[in-house]
Amino acid sequence: MAGVTIMEEKEVERRKFLKGAALAGTGAVLAAPAVAQGTKTITIVSTWPRDFPGLGISAQRLAERITALSDGALTTEYFAAGERVGAFDAFDEVASGNSQAYIGADYYWGGKHPAYNYFTSVPFGMSTQEWTAWIRFGGGQELWDELAGSFGLKAIACGSTGTQAGGWFNKEIESRDDLKGLKMRIPGLGGTVMSKLGASTVSLPGGQIYENLVSGAIEATEWVGPFNDYFMKFYEAAKIYYTGGMHEPGGGLAFGMNASWYGTLTDWEKAVIEAACAEEHDMSHSEAMAKNGEYLSKLVNDHGVEVKAFNDDVWDAFGEASAEVFEEVRDHSDLAARVDTNFQQKLREIGGTIAQFEGNFLNQRNRILGLG
DSSP: OTTOOHHHHHHHHHHHHHHHHHHHHHHHHHHHHHHHTSOEEEEEEESSOTTOTTHHHHHHHHHHHHHHHTTTSEEEEEEOTTTSSOGGGHHHHHHTTSSSEEEEOGGGGTTTOGGGGGGTOOTTOOOHHHHHHHHHHSSHHHHHHHHHHTTTEEEEEEEOOOSOEEEEESSOOOSGGGGTTOEEEOOHHHHHHHHHTTOEEEOOOGGGHHHHHHHTSOSEEOOSOHHHHHTTTGGGTOOEEEEEOSSOSSOOEEEEEEHHHHHTSOHHHHHHHHHHHHHHHHHHHHHHHHHHHHHHHHHHHHHOOEEEOOOHHHHHHHHHHHHHHHHHHHHHOHHHHHHHHHHHHHHHHHHHHHIIIIIHHHHHHHHHHTOO
């Protein structure tokens, strides 16, 4: 071009490129609702109470986020525990196709298959960081798909509370003998461990725990951690609060979908749901980590709660009973054995490396700063 410098030519080409890219980007954004082919409604049932700080709000936030990310192409009808079905009826509600999805803890379905426990949390298992790595990159999701698929479901991770508290007690637990005859609410394989040590355990939905603790129907309970537990007001019935327990070191919550319904979704619709669940999985864990310290202080300073840690003798008893429980799980079926084998292998690979790096750093940092 006569009279035009090389720099001017490059600027013209740059503007053409940016204009083309902008048009292409606009096309990509507009294409998504077209692919979705109209609005679809997802009926979601939850195992958590409505507006309950932590777990309940996390579930509601996820339902709203699916609609927001899809720009309204996927709308959600959300029902908290008891509004459409009971908390522990969510599995059958979705497997039957009456609702499209549930939000809850998959270890609630351990009675249907013991391998379900691994897709929430198991005694002496993975922290949230370790579990998320296993699910996403260690073969966990593939095993979860096999298990859930056998019940007509598809599940993905959608939340985490981090390492949970050992629970609320009316007496100190100094030895395994103190567990004998104890009436305690504790679900999952953690409950099986406690039963082996002589406790009388029950699995109650969150909305029923307080009344049973106050009435004396149960003498102890675990729930989540300081942030969630504070609003349950367990401190009105029990004053001894144990820090990190063996039963739920981490893990995750589930967004379980009817598999037949899931199969009707487009790739774009599936991607929206997966993105919303991945976001909430990280969001809920971050929220718990940010707020646990604040609410632990409130429990101690405002309500006179006494915070304790289980001693080594009690931990050893937990460990011995847990080994028996895992053997029983492995004996259940080929699938249960394969889930446990993969889980335990990845726990040692992922957890061992974390112990060498993050673990070593945290131990030394806490020692120097006087934390813990």
